[in-house]
Amino acid sequence: KWTPMKELALRASFAKGFRAPSPAENGRGGLAAFTTADDPLRCALGVAAACNAANVAVITSPNPDLTPEKSTTMTAGLVFDPSANTSIAFDLWKVKRKDEINQTTTAEAIAAGHVVRDPGSATTIPGDPGAIVAVLANYVNSAKSEVKGFDLDARQSFPMGSAGKLGLDVKWTHMSSFKRTERDGTSLDFAGTHGNCDVTNCIGTPADRVNLGVSWETGGLRVA
Secondary structure (H helix, E strand, O other), X not given: OEEEEOOEEEXXXXXXXXXXXXXXHHOOOOXXXXXXXXXXXXXXXXXXXXXOOEEEXXXXXXXXXXXXXXXXXXXXXXXXXXXXXXXXXXEEEEEEEEOOEEEOOHHHHHHOOOEEEEHHHOOOOOOOOOEEEXXXXXXXXXXXXXXXXXXXXXXXXXXXXXXXXXXXXXXXXXXXXXXXXXXXXXXXXXXXXXXXXXXXXXXXXXXXXXXXXXXXXXXXEEEO
């Protein structure tokens, strides 16, 4: 951190880290969840219903051969306080991970034939194996992932004498990229999408998050 003047501070950081596999990832546990997926095999045979995403179970098994993840994190930014009541902070950030522990993607598992089908749902179309009821996935060390973006935080307070102090706060986080690359070279960018479900539990990874806050302080009381 460098402060060339009392109103301005420049800051940066560099960090390395690692994460060992959890018991669910390389032990005797596992994970069961649900998702939606296409069935390219039946779709190619002419089963129209298989060309639309359907609900399937995803069963992810442990992998005893997993190695630890390793990460590199870099940030750079500034804090500008033009007055005692105003503060603006801006930071760029990037996180790179290699050998990242992830689930095999649903599409990859289906393409490899790692599925359980229901023969009773097969149509009269020759070769129809029946609908997919479960996808069998594994935990794997993906090649790498890179997440980058910026944070902007602005605060303004308004002293009101005996009435206390009013504060306004806005925080904006922009994710410009959340790219995950598998060992086979395929990559997906989850920024601005409903994924990555194995990381966010299907909450999604929006490209932009904005929080607005208003607070009022007087004496020992603070309401926000």
